[in-house]
Amino acid sequence: MASPRPLHDRALDNLRYIRQTMERAGSFTAVPGWGQIAVGATALAAAVVAARQPTPELWLATWLGEAIVALAIGGWTMVRKAYAVDDPILSGPGRRFWLSFLTPMAVGGLLTVVLYRAGLWHALPGMWLLLYGTGFVTGGAFSVRVVPVMGLCFMIVGAVALLGPPAWGSWCLAAGFGGLHVAFGGIIARRYGG
Numbered sequence: 802m803a804s805p806r807p808l809h810d811r812a813l814d815n816l817r818y819i820r821q822t823m824e825r826a827g828s829f830t831a832v833p834g835w836g837q838i839a840v841g842a843t844a845l846a847a848a849v850v851a852a853r854q855p856t857p858e859l860w861l862a863t864w865l866g867e868a869i870v871a872l873a874i875g876g877w878t879m880v881r882k883a884y885a886v887d888d889p890i891l892s893g894p895g896r897r898f899w900l901s902f903l904t905p906m907a908v909g910g911l912l913t914v915v916l917y918r919a920g921l922w923h924a925l926p927g928m929w930l931l932l933y934g935t936g937f938v939t940g941g942a943f944s945v946r947v948v949p950v951m952g953l954c955f956m957i958v959g960a961v962a963l964l965g966p967p968a969w970g971s972w973c974l975a976a977g978f979g980g981l982h983v984a985f986g987g988i989i990a991r992r993y994g995g
Contacts, residue, residue: 832944834990836878840871841982848975857922864925864974871978882995894943902940905932926970927963930955930977945993951985 847867854860883890890899909932916924934955941949955977962973 832948832989832993833875833878833882833995834986834988834993835995836875836882837982837986837989839874839878839986841979841984841986843867843870843874844978844982845975845980848971848979851974852971860971861917861922861925864929867978886994898940898943901942902936905936905939908932923967923970924963926974927959927961930959930962930973932959933977934959945989947985947988947992951981954981954985 844867847863847870851860851863851867854863880890883895890896909929912928912932913925916922916928934952934957937952937955938949939952941952958973958977958981962970962977965973
């Protein structure tokens with residue numbers, strides 16, 4: 802007859818189970834409001850620069866450059882906020898947020914190449930906004946409530962850009978990546994700490 806497991810071992814197993822359950826149930830709170838505002842400001846500047854470009858290639862280069870700048874700002878401010886609020890980026894809800902967010906971003910990158918090669922550059926603004934919004938809706942399921950709402954707003958602006966006249970694309974990019982980032986960044990900074 803096997804002897805029963807010591808109480809200490811069972812208690813450790815229970816604590817491990819409780820910790821894992823809490824991690825799965827928690828939400829990712831390191832979305833940086835001030836970082837979103839900064840990203841919105843650079844997107845508004847990019848919209849002005851992109852509007853003055855004489856060719857679709859230069860317009861695309863402007864927005865791709867903005868994407869790199871936004872990624873750097875967003876990444877840096879997210880790491881800072883995660884450290885400040887002790888919310889690990891790559892464990893529990895943070896990992897699920899990133900897995901859900903990055904999938905639509907990867908699809909957007911591939912579709913950018915395909916649409917550009919097909920000469921459908923005017924479809925890029927709507928596609929970018931829709932997939933970016935999708936990333937926030939899916940990733941936001943593991944974050945604070947305002948994040949999926951922000952994603953839905955990006956998707957609405959993306960649908961307008963995709964279904965409206967091609968001339969609306971740049972305005973929608975400014976409204977989405979500029980205006981929505983600033984507006985929701987302010988809400989996140991005020992309600993959820995920086």
